[in-house]
Amino acid sequence: MNRNMNTLLTRLGNHNPRSLSVPETIPLTLSSVFAFEDVDSLNQVYEGEAEGFIYSRMTNPVHEALKEVMRTIDGGEDALVFSSGMAAITSTLITHLEAGDHVLASHALYGETYEFLKYQLSKFHIDVTFVDFGDENIDRYFNPKTRLVYTETISNPLMNVNDLRKLAEAAHIHGAKMVVDNTFATPVVCQPLAHGADIVIYSATKYLCGHGDVTGGIVVSDQETIRAIDKVGTLYGGCMSPFDAWILIRSLKTLELRMKEHSRNALKLATFFNNHPKINKVFYPGLNSSPCYDRASSLFNNQLFGGMLTIDLKGAEDSYRTFIDHLVGIKFVPSLAGVKTSVCSPAITSHRNLNDQELEEAGIAKSFIRISTGLEHIDDLIAEFDSVLNLI
Ligand SMILES: *Cc1c(COP(=O)(O)O)cnc(C)c1O
DSSP states (O other): OOOOHHHHHHHSSOOOOOOSSOOSSOOOOOOSBOOOSSHHHHHHHHTTSSOOOOBTTTOOHHHHHHHHHHHHHHTOSEEEEESSHHHHHHHHHHHHOOTTOEEEEESSOOHHHHHIIIIIGGGGTOEEEEEOTTOSOGGGGOOTTEEEEEEESBOTTTOOBOOHHHHHHHHHHTTOEEEEEOTTTHHHHOOGGGGTOSEEEEETTTTTTOSSOOOOEEEEEOHHHHHHHHHHHHHHTOOOOHHHHHHHHHHHTTHHHHHHHHHHHHHHHHHHHHTOTTEEEEEOTTSTTSTTHHHHHHHSSTTOOOSEEEEEEOSSTTHHHHHHHTOSSSEEOSSOOOSSOEEEOGGGTTTTTSOHHHHHHTTOOTTEEEEEOOSSOHHHHHHHHHHHHTTO
């Protein structure tokens, strides 16, 4: 064996144990590339005739394990993982669209999804119509070039629940696919594929991770669609780090427990706010009084409505400032879905780019506070919110 130091340093440390036992949890395979025994082995893996990996931008053992979890809990044939929710969204859109095509999208979408649809797709001469999917007659917005219908299960910040079955039916009649961003609901609360959606997308950064330490995206669909998105996604290069995939596999083990508790706490908070004299209105699909309650009950699993709610404060226009600035244990965070409860003001975070008129058209007031309900004891949450409400 060559004893030169550099040769030793570069070749050692790759011990792959052969033993009668296997690791009880998945090993973190950080390898960006894989070595082959011989030319035949490489040819077989490339042609899909033998199991094996090539290059981690394409896929990696940890990615495969995460895909298996996601396709199973979402009831899809296959899945893909990405470096962020936006990478999942943009790769899915670009795969399905070309110049001259048309997209029908909800008017109430995650800010950056809206920006991509409106300002990036137009560069490729792809036309997007933004529609209120609560509209009874959406058929009139389709045209022969409509390829995709794009929506979110629960909209932000009004927490409207879209009629996924009706939208999927309309999409299919017009030969389009329906894409649903299910980030707020997760497969625990809603499985859009079972209601007719063709493609489900997640920002794994939110509840799938749930602990605020991963940025990632996931797509679940049928095998043919996944193969097509995979080809394009590999070119655009938004691949998930194997470490993030590993953390997500670990986080997903508690997804159902977390979503049940997020939902239970959110319903209790919504009920508390609904009866509070300092609150104008509560937006939460799990409240009996919500206009979305019946639809949400029929689409959602086990009477769970998720952890996100929005409240409209009474009082002066800057009451949101007093509210946010006096919270102590509950943090002001421009994201969501962690184990700790957090609040944000949609007008100065997610919808900051809208002017006053656009905010009004979107039905968003400066007095709105969006709450991401965490896993604390409900009594502590109610006590802290009650104390700041008494200041406005
Ligand atoms: C956060 C979020 C995204 C974007 O995901 P990133 O992981 O931040 O890229 C997309 N859709 C929804 C509904 C989100 O909340």
